[in-house]
Amino acid sequence: MIDASDTQIRDREKIGVRPGLAPARLDALSREIVGLKRSLNAVILAHNYQVSEIQDVADFVGDSLGLAQQAAKTSADVIVFCGVHFMAETAKILNPGKVVVLPDRDAGCSLEESCPADRLRALQATNPNFYTIAYINCSAEVKALSDVICTSGNAVRIVNAAPADKDLLFVPDENLGSWVMEQTGRPMTLWRGDCYVHVEWTHGSILKIREDFPGAPVVAHPECLRSVRLLADEVCSTEKMVSYCRASPAPAFIIATEAGMLHRLRRECPDKTFIPAPTDRCACNECRFMKMNTLDKLYDCMVNLSPKLELSRDILERARAPIDRMLEISAR
Ligand code: 13P
Numbered sequence: 001m002i003d004a005s006d007t008q009i010r011d012r013e014k015i016g017v018r019p020g021l022a023p024a025r026l027d028a029l030s031r032e033i034v035g036l037k038r039s040l041n042a043v044i045l046a047h048n049y050q051v052s053e054i055q056d057v058a059d060f061v062g063d064s065l066g067l068a069q070q071a072a073k074t075s076a077d078v079i080v081f082c083g084v085h086f087m088a089e090t091a092k093i094l095n096p097g098k099v100v101v102l103p104d105r106d107a108g109c110s111l112e113e114s115c116p117a118d119r120l121r122a123l124q125a126t127n128p129n130f131y132t133i134a135y136i137n138c139s140a141e142v143k144a145l146s147d148v149i150c151t152s153g154n155a156v157r158i159v160n161a162a163p164a165d166k167d168l169l170f171v172p173d174e175n176l177g178s179w180v181m182e183q184t185g186r187p188m189t190l191w192r193g194d195c196y197v198h199v200e201w202t203h204g205s206i207l208k209i210r211e212d213f214p215g216a217p218v219v220a221h222p223e224c225l226r227s228v229r230l231l232a233d234e235v236c237s238t239e240k241m242v243s244y245c246r247a248s249p250a251p252a253f254i255i256a257t258e259a260g261m262l263h264r265l266r267r268e269c270p271d272k273t274f275i276p277a278p279t280d281r282c283a284c285n286e287c288r289f290m291k292m293n294t295l296d297k298l299y300d301c302m303v304n305l306s307p308k309l310e311l312s313r314d315i316l317e318r319a320r321a322p323i324d325r326m327l328e329i330s331a332r
């Protein structure tokens with residue numbers, strides 16, 4: 001039972017709704033983008049954290065795993081990737097012969113920044129028995145140094161499939177890594193990186209919102225701190241949040257992940273209520289990198305076919321095998 005007034009729920013639902021483009025501009029730009037998609041034979045892939053205007057013109061909206069799977073099978077000539085840089089890189093690695101463009105080349109990720117390739121190489125040199133599992137939120141150079149890639153949606157499966165005689169090294173998210181250790185019982189050496197967005201939620205902030213909305217399940221991303229994950233009814237990737245909320249009989253959910261997810265959830269489950277979990281500082285949380293992409297920049301990158309993703313042949317070749325391994329294990 002949700003013990004909160006309708007107004008209280010509606011007020012919280014408004015949080016996370018960004019001031020958008022003027023309706024006429026939004027319509028015109030969206031129509032232009034749909035036209036460009038046709039003329040370029042392009043596909044627009046968008047992550048669940050993208051602004052609503054981008055999600056609404058995309059051909060596919062999903063989590064990192066779904067986006068990699070879509071990139072692996074697309075027949076489009078041009079991939080327009082609306083997410084952060086490492087995601088567009090992954091699409092390029094899977095499609096070296098295709099044009100991959102992104103609205104903003106500077107859309108990075110705090111996890112990627114935490115793990116420079118030279119530091120990883122130095123750590124790997126300390127133990128020849130390391131088997132490196134890299135969370136997809138890392139650079140192409142780091143992928144090229146890894147044995148297998150994982151996403152939050154398949155990390156448990158990937159770790160369970162890792163060779164039993166190897167010492168597992170998990171990079172770069174220590175929170176996802178510790179959650180996977182708990183799920184699998186496999187000890188791992190964890191890189192000390194984190195997502196600057198997801199570590200903002202605290203035990204106290206989640207306890208407080210649970211008091212305001214007793215009965216609403218808490219759904220949290222595994223990049224959250226352990227003290228937050230312990231309070232969650234479900235810990236899962238952004239895509240699994242959609243299936244969990246759809247299948248649950250609960251009418252309202254507290255969501256502890258980036259604010260863009262609320263648009264996707266409201267679109268998929270229009271009869272349910274989604275309450276952004278507050279942090280200690282704000283009422284919901286946005287990734288400044290994901291939010292660098294706008295509908296204007298999306299239009300520009302399609303018109304100019306720039307910024308374009310380019311990677312050296314060496315990196316393209318070496319980063320491909322661990323991604324293919326991930327896709328193969330996920331398909332089993
Ligand atoms: P998902 O793969 O669950 O969508 O997560 C990506 C991400 O960047 C989380 O912060």
Ligand code: SF4
Nearest residue numbers: 084109110195197287
């Ligand atoms: Fe990286 Fe966190 Fe932004 Fe995801 S939400 S792209 S992990 S900084």
